[in-house]
Amino acid sequence: MKNAPTIFLREMRNYFVSPIAYVALIVFTLLTGYFFAAYFNMATRYEGEANLRMLFHNMSITMLFLAPLITMRLLAEEKKSGTIEVLLTSPVTDAEVVIGKFAASMAMFIIMLILTFLCPLFLMIYGNPDIVPMIVGYLGLILLGGAFMSLGVVTSSLTDNQIVAALISFVMLLGLWVIGWMSTTVGSQVGKILSYISLMEHFDDFSKGVMDTKHVIYYISFTVFCLFLAIKSVQSAKWK
Amino acid sequence: MIEVENLTKRYGDFTAVKEINFRIEKGEVIGFLGPNAAGKSTTMRIITCFMPATEGTVRVDGYDVFDDSMEVRKRIGYMPENVPLYTEMSVKSYLHFMAKIKGVPRSQRNNRVDEVINACGLDNFRNRATGKLSKGYRQRVGLAQALVHNPQVLILDEPTIGLDPRQIIEIRNLIKSFGGDHTVLLSTHILPEASMICNRIIVINEGKIAGTVGLMDGKVINIQHEGAERVDLEKLGNIHLQVKGNTEEIIDQLKAIENIDDVQLTHYEDKVGFYNITHEMGSDIRPQLAKIIIQNGSELMELRPMEMTLEDAFLELTREEVVGV
CATH class of the missing domain: 3.30.70.3190 (Alpha-Beta Plaits)
Structure with missing residues (x-):
């Protein structure tokens, strides 16, 4: 794994020379700020609770749209320009490439989250919130982000077109987000499976401030599985 | 240095390379000559570990490209066709990045980057973004990148394609100067170019080796049909x-x-x-x-x-x- 940090640093630099990073950061902070202001306003007027539960939900939905934008270029761009040929003939492993790139997208996401720390700060100044649920909520967002980004890395490895990569990744994320809605309509066994697969169902507890290992394990195994697929996909591109 | 045995590569039904055999000795400058789609790039991509062979073996410095891929990659500097570069990086930071992932130790990295920048005539452009360079200078960055870890073997796919005549001459002289220290395998479909740079030429056609031609100072000194005796001219x-x-x-x-x-x-x-x-x-x-x-x-x-x-x-x-x- 000694080359993963090198690849990570190059990706980070690349994010900040292209407009994508700035657009994602601005859009995410703007929207989060708006959601927070709207809720805060309502909560103070009608004596609501001083927590970020609604906000975490809104942030997760926003991420659903922004995550594909962050991950789309990771491998697709290298495939399009041909730089992947130089990269993969250097003494680096496919895993190092995938992990380095995934880590860069995660770092981007964490920077986005840090910029929203103003919201809990405001809450602490003007209210008296529980700190632990907010920490748990942010932790949940990071785990969710890991799942989003790893899926994005997979779709980016499948095509040399960034738009296609973003679109596939968005459709898949949305599908996995809402798949639980069908759980009551289909049989109880299938329904259980559907709601277990759903990315959204597992996030609910985090937003309430409840940390359950089963959800942690779900997100981590989802991420690891996607990264595994991405590594295999990078390898298999050479087999054809 | 490079041994290719019974190498075959199929893409589905299409056979790009069919049972080819050749050996390249240390210090040779070998031209891979053949029309477009003859199988030159495919062979090079297999030697550089970018794609696996369907059948046959390739060894570089005794290491198998499939079993000891990492050892082979450390010994090879590769410039693919059309020289893909990270266009947003400056020449210097790009070469630094390549030196790093190719395992040049930290203490030597600055020196190596400076050396290849000088060797490839990129002195005035070290802080320019690679995407803003002319084609000829991009080609030089591609060469510098291939050289940065001082590899024993250089593999260059169409190194002069798309350049103007003056740039072609400069790049040719550059490649010529690498012979001796490095083993060079380059592909081209330009005959005069091959005769100017190389000391042996492997003619490849429709995925098969047609024969080899020995050269000295641009003159043909021997010719060998594949599978036949060498004729000394x-x-x-x-x-x-x-x-x-x-x-x-x-x-x-x-x-x-x-x-x-x-x-x-x-x-x-x-x-x-x-x-x-x-x-x-x-x-x-x-x-x-x-x-x-x-x-x-x-x-x-x-x-x-x-x-x-x-x-x-x-x-x-x-x-x-x-x-x-």
């Missing part, structure tokens, strides 16, 4: 002859001359026969030839010793291939 000469007269008689008489190996009628027009004579080097047989033809009553139109150019060698190798099918 320093020992054999060629004479082009045009004679008016009975062709059969002339051939019989010429063949009787000592030191003549072969006489072939290549063309016949207006009672004039065009002959290609292969003879052993040593004594000059031209006076004897002329005398015999005139004594016989035929009219001698032209008599000219011929030196084989790479073009002739290439045509001969690829023609045999067609006849063979």
Whole structure:
């Protein structure tokens, strides 16, 4: 794994020379700020609770749209320009490439989250919130982000077109987000499976401030599985 | 340094490379010559570990490209066709990045980057973004990148394609200067280029090796059909002859001359026969030839010793291939 940090640093630099990073950061902070202001306003007027539960939900939905934008270029761009040929003939492993790139997208996401720390700060100044649920909520967002980004890395490895990569990744994320809605309509066994697969169902507890290992394990195994697929996909591109 | 044995690569039903064999010794500059889609890039991509072979083995410095891929990659500097670069990076930071992932130790990295920047004439452009460079300078960055970890083997896919004549000459001289220290394998479909840079040429056509041509100072010194004996051209000469007269008689008489190996009628027009004579080097047989033809009553139109150019060698190798099918 000694080359993963090198690849990570190059990706980070690349994010900040292209407009994508700035657009994602601005859009995410703007929207989060708006959601927070709207809720805060309502909560103070009608004596609501001083927590970020609604906000975490809104942030997760926003991420659903922004995550594909962050991950789309990771491998697709290298495939399009041909730089992947130089990269993969250097003494680096496919895993190092995938992990380095995934880590860069995660770092981007964490920077986005840090910029929203103003919201809990405001809450602490003007209210008296529980700190632990907010920490748990942010932790949940990071785990969710890991799942989003790893899926994005997979779709980016499948095509040399960034738009296609973003679109596939968005459709898949949305599908996995809402798949639980069908759980009551289909049989109880299938329904259980559907709601277990759903990315959204597992996030609910985090937003309430409840940390359950089963959800942690779900997100981590989802991420690891996607990264595994991405590594295999990078390898298999050479087999054809 | 590079050993290729029974290498075959299939893409679905299409066979890009078919059972090719060759060896490249240390310090050689080898040209891979062939028309487009002959299998040059595919072979190079297999040697560089970018894609696996369907069948056969490739070893670089004794390491198998499949089993010891990482060892092979450390020893190879590769410049793919069209020189893909990270366009947003400056020349210097790009080369730094490449040096890092190619395992150049931190203490030597600055030196190595400076060395290749100087060797490739990029001094004035070290802080320029690679995407803002002209094609010729991008090509130089590609070469610098391939050289940065001081590899034993350099593999360059069409290194001069798309350059203007002056840039071509500069890049050629650069590559020439790498010979000796490095083993160089480059692909091209430009004959003069191959004859200028290389000391041996592997002619590849339709996924198969047609033969090899040895060169010295741009002159063809030997030629070898795949699977046949090597013909040393320093020992054999060629004479082009045009004679008016009975062709059969002339051939019989010429063949009787000592030191003549072969006489072939290549063309016949207006009672004039065009002959290609292969003879052993040593004594000059031209006076004897002329005398015999005139004594016989035929009219001698032209008599000219011929030196084989790479073009002739290439045509001969690829023609045999067609006849063979």
